Amino acid sequence: MFYHCIDADIKLRLLESTDAKALFEIINSERTRLREWLGWVDHTKSPSDVERFIEAKLSNFVNGQGLEFGIWNNGELSGVLGATIDSANKVAELGYWLSIRAVGNGVMTRSCQAVIDMLFEERNINRIEIRAAQENIRSRAVPERLLFADEGILRQSEWLYDHFVDLVLYTRLSNDR
Numbered sequence: 001m002f003y004h005c006i007d008a009d010i011k012l013r014l015l016e017s018t019d020a021k022a023l024f025e026i027i028n029s030e031r032t033r034l035r036e037w038l039g040w041v042d043h044t045k046s047p048s049d050v051e052r053f054i055e056a057k058l059s060n061f062v063n064g065q066g067l068e069f070g071i072w073n074n075g076e077l078s079g080v081l082g083a084t085i086d087s088a089n090k091v092a093e094l095g096y097w098l099s100i101r102a103v104g105n106g107v108m109t110r111s112c113q114a115v116i117d118m119l120f121e122e123r124n125i126n127r128i129e130i131r132a133a134q135e136n137i138r139s140r141a142v143p144e145r146l147l148f149a150d151e152g153i154l155r156q157s158e159w160l161y162d163h164f165v166d167l168v169l170y171t172r173l174s175n176d177r
Contacts, residue, residue: 004069006114010107012069012081014061019070020051022077026099037136038097039160057082067118071098071111078102081111083119083128090126092119096142103138109145116146120174127173133158134166143170 004012015023024047027034035041044050057068068082079098086092094115098108112130119125130148132139144150148170156164 002067004114004118006110009074010110011072012111012114013072015054015057015068015070015080017051017054017058019077020054021047023047023054023070023080024050026077026079030100033100034097035161037133037139037160039158042161060084067115069111069115071102071107073102073105073107076101078107081108081115083115085119085123085125087123090124091129092123092125092127093129093131095130096139108142112142113146116172120177125174127171130170131157131167132170133160134168140168140170143172146172147176148172149176 002014006012024044027041027044027050031041044053054068057066060066061068064085064087066082066084068080070077071079071081079096079102081094081096083092083094094112096108096112116128119128130143131154132143134153149172151169151171154167154169157167158165
């Protein structure tokens, strides 16, 4: 499987079915925190739910429609970074989340930069998008640190359990580098 070493501490690897139990344990132990911004948390009730997610993402990888990486920080699975790819339009959208144990050390920013470079250089992507809830300051900090352009607010663009949230659309083009 695909494996990318960012530095001595951070490594990315395509998620495999064997990662489902460990990933579920993180989700389950941080359910309340993750649920604040991620709409899929309540639907993730067992390791088999995570395994189905991973299998779908591996199918997308095989078909050239996406990448779904586990983020290992100091040898420990710490989160997920995915890219949905629209090859026809040369556009990718990044999505990510990180365990509280790895937050605040630049892990996600460095991981995103590695995937951004990969998408531009190896996948010939022209435009990368990141959508983050307007009030999710930590998530928004990643594209802002990576010098993405703020293209504006997508009003009431995501239903999150019992309410709509506005999303900020960030973009970076291949010629922005």
